[in-house]
Ligand SMILES: Nc1ncnc2c1ncn2[C@@H]1O[C@H](COP(=O)(O)OP(=O)(O)OP(=O)(O)O)[C@@H](O)[C@H]1O
């Protein structure tokens with residue numbers, strides 16, 4: 132088939148340039164690095180200790196992408212004297228010791244702090260009241276203490292990461308209470324099991340965090356850098372395709388084949404795309420495979436990123452194709468494409484900042500402290516232009532958000548349907564997809580028109 | 588129906604008029620040569636026929652369809668001038684790629700390609716990258732890609748550029764072979780010796796116009812100039828003929844007679860016979876194609892406005908008593 136002929140030709144061309152080999156070599160290095168990692172599960176005490184508030188490591192991990200939850204948590208405790216929870220004992224109720232599948236009984240002590248030397252909340256807590264006022268803060272009731280104690284367990288239960296069986300107050304002596312909690316292991320509990328990372332068998336120093344969260348951090352860092360390098364390399368490699376094809380003496384040979392010009396161009400475009408798809412599939416598939424073997428966590432959903440990264444690239448390659456057809460210069464194609472990439476990024480960032488300012492201004496206005504409407508920045512001329520600009524340009528930033536959501540959800544629960552529970556975002560992905568696709572269609576359409584009517 | 592036909596074909600590149608009303612017709616099975624100086628518009632004509640260049644005026648038909656139609660192109664082979672093959676290909680993989688685009692099945696490609704490369708003499712290098720090929724090897728590969736699918740029409744722009752004499756002969760034989768099978772071949776070339784050897788008809792293009800067109804045999808014939816040969820040892824009575832007003836001069840062992848408009852070769856023959864001499868040889872003298880080309884060019888350069896008398900009128904005046912093929916080469 133003619134499409135495969137062009138795909139094979141593009142592959143041959145790409146293989147001929149060393150950039151592709153470097154890219155594949157880098158992917159292999161990353162896969163090998165990931166393969167060197169292993170995670171040793173820690174005792175049950177370590178895992179259950181993650182649930183102890185107020186600064187529960189589990190709570191922060193699981194809600195790290197829900198700013199509104201973090202904010203609420205900050206303000207929730209600020210109106211009462213803070214309570215510090217401590218895990219005293221873990222008793223095995225059923226199953227193997229230190230196994231994520233087993234059931235445990237936890238003995239927790241809760242201490243109401245006298246002088247409230249609480250650390251500032253990390254994520255947008257309300258301002259710390261002055262010491263004098265703090266002493267006057269009311270004592271939390273038993274119900275409130277139980278509520279705070281169970282809140283991290285509830286989050287876990289809601290996501291099926293464990294089954295929260297019950298919590299009861301067993302003793303109360305002055306400001307010190309004792310709580311009994313029963314949790315049952317589920318098939319997802321190993322995702323939140325505290326684990327220490329090792330590289331090539333050597334333990335890395337540092338605190339233990341839920342396995343899934345560690346993997347998320349690792350993978351998202353590797354992928355953020357990896358995808359960036361891969362897309363950059365992809366832009367460089369594929370920018371050669373069109374100008375090389377259009378060289379005098381080369382293009383004539385293709386134009387006389389029984390194939391329409393626009394089809395030649397579109398096939399060439401899809402050829403470049405397929406080859407980025409294959410490279411991405413290799414890198415992400417490789418990471419997925421070795422991580423799965425190493426940890427037993429099969430991040431199947433993260434494989435969707437093969438598509439999102441390819442789509443990201445598709446946007447840039449459409450720009451590159453248009454510039455390549457019009458200027459027939461590789462250098463120009465590379466520079467304009469990278470420039471466009473940078474512009475999309477800046478527009479996305481600017482839009483985010485602007486939305487935040489706008490939201491802040493509106494919030495202030497709601498509580499009656501806002502500026503008059505005509506002075507608000509969020510309604511100004513710049514903000515309006517930014518909105519329009521953001522609306523009509525491809526949403527590369529949204530794709531990065533989507534990637535992050537995919538990896539996070541996949542490592543934390545392994546089920547992409549949990550995405551809304553783990554991640555709050557106001558991105559309209561459908562709109563984003565439509566605008567970006569139209570952008571691709573526009574670039575290819577213009578490129579095809581130009582190509583069709585040009586004399587060679 | 589002609590395989591290729593143009594009528595009043597014009598093409599303008601901005602200010603430059605590349606073709607200024609070209610009408611020509613090429614019949615099936617013909618080898619047609621297009622001659623002309625650099626920039627005369629030869630390549631432009633081919634590019635129009637193949638749809639590489641658009642924006643022309645007039646009529647241009649190829650294989651019964653308007654030039655540029657994509658599906659007829661599977662029946663066309665093309666060797667561009669200054670071709671640059673993607674050098675990451677090997678000779679074999681390039682033909683395989685083009686073959687696939689031409690719609691040849693995989694089985695026929697694997698059968699045709701080695702055979703084709705064998706015929707152009709680069710089969711032993713077919714698995715090497717094209718960037719390791721010499722100029723002539725690339726040219727041979729170019730011929731191979733133009734002919735591999737046994738096209739009905741073949742356009743060759745400077746086909747033997749850079750090819751050694753043996754290779755040129757091989758290519759010539761290949762083309763004559765294709766002609767025998769019914770292919771029509773259209774050649775642009777500056778190597779007039781080559782063109783003379785294989786073309787049936789030629790046209791000379793100058794500044795986008797056809798200034799001469801016809802069969803080579805007819806075009807190279809020289810009016811009013813004859814070569815007379817006698818039996819060995821016999822001599823032509825040159826002084827007698829000169830006194831009768833004929834312009835006669837010896838050329839090697841023959842005599843050349845140049846007639847004025849009012850003179851007739853029959854009178855000379857009668858006179859020679861009357862002297863008891865037997866003619867061994869009488870031919871109308873011929874030019875080489877190169878001489879013809881230069882003469883045509885110079886003629887048009889000097890009086891560009893005045894149209895040349897048509898070839899039809901010329902050939903009516905010509906009387907050929909006897910012409911043998913070996914004389915064409917002399
Ligand atoms: N793409 C183009 N843009 C502008 N002018 C062009 C283009 N291609 C050809 N020309 C002009 O058209 C005229 C005819 O060019 P063409 O290539 O047909 O000549 P040619 O007879 O093939 O010459 P040569 O023997 O040098 O190959 C020239 O004056 C050339 O400069």
Ligand SMILES: [Mg+2]
Nearest residue numbers: 629630668744
């Ligand atoms: Mg030319």
